[in-house]
Amino acid sequence: MSVLVYIESPEGKIKKSGHEVATYAAKTAQILGTEAIGLLIGQAENAAQLGEYGLGRILQIHPSENPDFDAKSWAKLISEVALAQNASVVILTHSANGKSMAGRIAVRLEAGCISGASSLPDPGTSFAVSKSVFSGKAKVNYQIQTSTKVISLMGNTLQPEKTGGPGTVEVLDKKLDTPSVKVVSRQTSTGIVPLPEAELVVSAGRGLKGPENWGIIEDLAQSLGATTACSRPVADSGWRPHHEHVGQTGVAIRPNLYIAAGISGAIQHLAGVNNSKVIVVINKDPEAPFFKAADFGVIGDAFEVVPRLTAAIRKFKQG
Amino acid sequence: MNILVCISKTPDTTSKISFKNNDTEFNAEGITFILNPYDEWYALVRALELVESGGGKVTVLNMGDATNDMIIRKALALGAHEAVRIDGDPADAFTVADNIAAYCKTQMPDAIFLGKETIDFNGSEVGPMLAELLDIPFISYVNHLEQSNGSTQLTREIEGGTETCEVAGPFVLSAAKGLAEQRIPNMKGIMMAKTKPLQVIPALSGTARVTASRFTLPPAKSGVRLVSPDNMDELVRLLHEEAKVI
Ligand SMILES: Cc1cc2nc3c(=O)[nH]c(=O)nc-3n(C[C@H](O)[C@H](O)[C@H](O)COP(=O)(O)OP(=O)(O)OC[C@H]3O[C@@H](n4cnc5c(N)ncnc54)[C@H](O)[C@@H]3O)c2cc1C
Ligand SMILES: Nc1ncnc2c1ncn2[C@@H]1O[C@H](COP(=O)(O)O)[C@@H](O)[C@H]1O
Secondary structure, rough: EEEEEEOOOOHOOHHHHHHHHHHHHHHHHHHHHOOEEEEEEEOOOOOOHHHHHHEEEEEEOOOOOOOOOOOOHHHHHHHHHHHHHEEEEEEEEEHHHHHHHHHHHHHOOOOOOEEEEEOOOHOOOOOOOOEOOOOEEEEEEEEOOOOEEEEEOOOOOOOOOOOOOOOOEEEEEOOOOOOOEEEEEEEEEOOOOHHHOEEEEEEEOOOHOOOOHHHHHHHHHHHOEEEEOOHHHHHHHOOOOOOOOOOOOOOOOOOOOEEEEEOOHHHHHHHHHHHEEEEEEEEEOOOOHHHHOOOOEEEOOOOHHHHHHHHHHHHHHHH | OOOEOOEEEEEEEOOOEEEEEOOOEEOOOOOOEEEEEHHHHHHHHHHHHHHEEEEEEEEEEEEEOOOHHHHHHHHHHHOOOOOEEEEOOOOHHHHHHHHHHHHHHHHOOOOOEEEOOOOOOOOOHHHHHHHHHHHEEEEHHHHHHHEOOOOEEEEEEOEEEEEEEEEEEEEEEEEEOOOOOOOOOOOHHHHHOOOOEEEEEEOOOOOOEEEEEEEOOOOOOOOEEEOOOOHHHHHHHHHHHHHOOO
16 A cells, blocks of 8 residues: 655746645555555656655656656556555645646546545544635535545645655656647746745735736835735736736635735635635725634735735834 | 547536535535536537537546536537436546546547536646556647647647647647637527437546545635725835735
8 A cells, every 4th residue: 555646847847736635645644554655757866865755765767858748648647656556545736737737637546535635534424524615605524435546735724744764766667648739838926935935925906006006016015025926806907917917717716815905806806815814915905704704804905015015024024 | 530528517607616525525515517618618619510510429428427417418519429427426536547548448439528627626637547547748828729640739728828739649728718709509409409319427436536625715805995086105115015926
């Protein structure tokens, strides 16, 4: 028996979310009294460092290439490794690629699948894992009834934890099948932490009046090293790019800090952000529903409050 | 092109969520159900556009009981040509995927469109499972799709950006915002929907692999702490010393 964790290495780099799943796998293995094995597909800088997060062994396939993603052939390869390693649990990141593979791997391994898990398995009665449902309005404890389990882990569920020294990387003599889709191009913004992974988020709504006023929001985000987000009407009006739209029909996030300026706090907006650890609301209307969901509130004009907050943060950072 | 669009029924986005039977079951009392927004606004509308310009038909499929017929009629009113309901309990994602796959094996469509996720259980699981059962490609969170010379170009959302890929032959996609613009059904569509075929077929027998044991509502916030708009140093102090998030 073992726990197999697939660790993403986009452009050859392992990100914090990779260290999170490694830690999650190590802890799951400990609960089950077995070992955690890491799997890499493609290049990965500092692969041996994964051992520090508690992975007994690290396997790598295509170590000197950066193969393009294809859910079908990648899921097949991961499933084959899972079978060869006698894995009873397969863990993935709840990312675009992880989500595309979890269900496929579950079918191949005849496993039950939980996508977006937000707790370690409870070994008590049966393998129970909790996740957020109804767009963040509730949580559920799921039990997986099959002997093999597939889990994709929600970002920011636990902090990476170093428990040991570096591991050894073993290159497997296996290959991806010919891909079923051909990747033509990729456009990613560099330097900014993508919203689903961001720990700090600064968001604004229609209260900002127009796209020309976003400078103060970007300044605040920059002072914190935060990622920017917006409400749906803001994205729908083309003031901000679609990928910044958070909420029930946008991105669901769970940062440590969510600052919302000029957003009323409609139920569909809250659905995507109410898993944030701490919420700060800046709104000139004391009756804005968002204050009910907030930890800290500032009743005031965003055009005055936001620049003041930015200045206060800069002062604090300078120390 | 014949496109199968898988549609599901979810609580309206403004619903207040509650549970019953010792928090083991969703309480549907007083809840208005709607066609899952991703299925309706993006998957179905893009499928209709493709068929309007290139010929073929759009079939909508739902697994569930007869109370789902109202969301099926909505999809027909929006322009889908025919509908199939697999009469059974959509107990978990695998059950749904297994049943849809069995249907597809009798009538293989050229493409299968799903929503990115259902807004109640937020699984994003049915699509990849269905694609694996049919052994065909799956492309997640598609926000743009074009067709030329027998191949399809799709743009999918990835962390911090997008990826564009090409696929030939049948595939499964899940639809995200941007793939199409929401349509409103018109009177003619609503009238015509009443006469369009809705085929009801029995479900396979099977057991759920994943079961819900308990639902919980998030703890209520203890109440907002107001900070004076003139004292942002105090807010920074609270965020640093008490909330420990900066
Ligand atoms: C099916 C469905 C799905 C939806 N999904 C989403 C979703 O995913 N995400 C989402 O965000 N919305 C979603 N919505 C829309 C949602 O219902 C709200 O309409 C939307 O969130 C409101 O955006 P807003 O708060 O920016 O604007 P408004 O509601 O117009 O609020 C603006 C706020 O700014 C405040 N304000 C104005 N001027 C100032 C100032 N100078 N300083 C400070 N505050 C100021 C006002 O007091 C007000 O509270 C959805 C709606 C539906 C029907
Ligand atoms: N009962 C169902 N019948 C038909 N299609 C469904 C059903 N449940 C989910 N789907 C489809 O699968 C998608 C993803 O659902 P999920 O994996 O549950 O998040 C939905 O957007 C629908 O397109």
